[in-house]
Amino acid sequence: MREVAIIGVGMVECGELWEKSLRTIWAGAALAALEDAGVDSVDHITVGCMSPGLFVGQEHLASLLADELGMAGVAATRVESACASGGLALRAGIAEVASGLADVVLVSGVEKMTDVDGADATYALGSAADQEWEGFHGITFPGLYAMMARAHMAHHGTTSRQLAAVAAKNHANGLLNPHAQFHLKVSIDDVLASTMVADPLHLLDCSPITDGAAAVLLMPLARAKDLAGRRPVVRVTGSGMATDTITLANREDLARLRAVELAGERAYTMAGKGPRDIHVAEVHDCFTIAEIMATEALGFFAAGEGGTAAEAGSTALGGKLPINTSGGLKAKGHPVGATGVAQVVEIVTQLRGEAGQRQVSGATVGLTQNMGGSGGSSIVHIMEVE
Amino acid sequence: MFSPARSWREFPQRYRLEAARCTVCGKIHYPPRLVCSACRGRTFETVAMPREGAVVTFTTIHVPPKGFTEQSPLDIAIVELANGVRVMVQVADLPEADELRIGDPVRLEFRRICDDGEAGLIFYGHKAVRAR
Numbered sequence A: 001m002r003e004v005a006i007i008g009v010g011m012v013e014c015g016e017l018w019e020k021s022l023r024t025i026w027a028g029a030a031l032a033a034l035e036d037a038g039v040d041s042v043d044h045i046t047v048g049c050m051s052p053g054l055f056v057g058q059e060h061l062a063s064l065l066a067d068e069l070g071m072a073g074v075a076a077t078r079v080e081s082a083c084a085s086g087g088l089a090l091r092a093g094i095a096e097v098a099s100g101l102a103d104v105v106l107v108s109g110v111e112k113m114t115d116v117d118g119a120d121a122t123y124a125l126g127s128a129a130d131q132e133w134e135g136f137h138g139i140t141f142p143g144l145y146a147m148m149a150r151a152h153m154a155h156h157g158t159t160s161r162q163l164a165a166v167a168a169k170n171h172a173n174g175l176l177n178p179h180a181q182f183h184l185k186v187s188i189d190d191v192l193a194s195t196m197v198a199d200p201l202h203l204l205d206c207s208p209i210t211d212g213a214a215a216v217l218l219m220p221l222a223r224a225k226d227l228a229g230r231r232p233v234v235r236v237t238g239s240g241m242a243t244d245t246i247t248l249a250n251r252e253d254l255a256r257l258r259a260v261e262l263a264g265e266r267a268y269t270m271a272g273k274g275p276r277d278i279h280v281a282e283v284h285d286c287f288t289i290a291e292i293m294a295t296e297a298l299g300f301f302a303a304g305e306g307g308t309a310a311e312a313g314s315t316a317l318g319g320k321l322p323i324n325t326s327g328g329l330k331a332k333g334h335p336v337g338a339t340g341v342a343q344v345v346e347i348v349t350q351l352r353g354e355a356g357q358r359q360v361s362g363a364t365v366g367l368t369q370n371m372g373g374s375g376g377s378s379i380v381h382i383m384e385v386e
Numbered sequence B: 001m002f003s004p005a006r007s008w009r010e011f012p013q014r015y016r017l018e019a020a021r022c023t024v025c026g027k028i029h030y031p032p033r034l035v036c037s038a039c040r041g042r043t044f045e046t047v048a049m050p051r052e053g054a055v056v057t058f059t060t061i062h063v064p065p066k067g068f069t070e071q072s073p074l075d076i077a078i079v080e081l082a083n084g085v086r087v088m089v090q091v092a093d094l095p096e097a098d099e100l101r102i103g104d105p106v107r108l109e110f111r112r113i114c115d116d117g118e119a120g121l122i123f124y125g126h127k128a129v130r131a132r
């Protein structure tokens, strides 16, 4: 396999982008990544998008987007693994470059979620659960994570305050990220005082509905070094993906995310690294409990200690291992198909030393963890400065 | 998502709670499937599910999805039945002051789950109620 480098990153601001269509949002991020890399042609475009069919009534998305960029003729593939579609788009791009099928791949993710109302958005997101045996009974995504939160609390003594600490920390980070959907200070008490969505999860434990897109450019490491000049080159050294039962009732332990554990192990093995080697990480905090469970599954903290660590500030900027310096899905926003790529944009920015006020000093090894649905799939990548 | 054909083919599981027991390793699957998730066995016998079980985890949904808004707030639990099979079901008839706890005994009852406005279908299945 050839070694793969990320040579350009691009992102548009996340939010309720009423004035922009899916293709316009996507093209903004794609152009930014091409410009950042100094490249104007690609061999392949991968697009992570969860449900353009339900959100905007559009399928056949990759071809549409290639044309939007004036690149009709190029190979283009849309991949889907619910909210992990973006991470999967990166993995698909890596496979193209590593195998030699393509030299230059534009990896992208996009979701346009605000063209439908809240009820239809809830329905579209709900299609990442088992529709016949979970959706049938009226479950929602906050409900699924609430049931995991309840199990985690019962097994480990995790508290609502610890969950709220994750939200407060990620909003504090979001204040430092110009691309974030929300720039607001949120305290632990604000979270605990917000409306209950699905007991024990409050409104401020949940990530928002977001329009957004992100893109990165891949090429073989040798070529990237020539192109980068004096700018640091970031290499993808580990990629792991794993699945679990989508149906929550079929999981042996509801307080664990098995797909995250497996994807993490595979990525660590490929990179020859372990949890203690990671300097900065973006994890999938679609709900506050998800960040706590992911940090345990990735081995950053022992099982049951993720909540305590968050409350103690271990995952804040300046802490032992800063998590979600971008603001995470919580504050940066969660355009589901774009999220996995947006995580990579943040880690590359950190490893290049270009993260400004939220820079983790001396970070040379970073990790991203993207998750589909209630943990039915997960994708982990490890990146290092060359 | 709901269609008459789907409703009809799910009658054995939804109405009669039929499950499939792997004849190789004994694991019981609900709903029935073609490959055993424990041993990959492919031969099964049909068994009936018990109605009694206990709460494994639960939530109260204050923002229910389409089709369930008139039932708000919606109590949902994962219940482990007496045969070890876990199912996700609504918990019905729970007064607001009545706090559910992990381990509480429940019993499954046949109830109306929701209506589908467009197709005019009414869906039935099982909900949990407190076992007295």
Ligand SMILES: [Zn+2]
Binding pocket: B022, B023, B024, B025, B026, B027, B036, B037, B038, B039, B040, B041
């Ligand atoms: Zn078996």
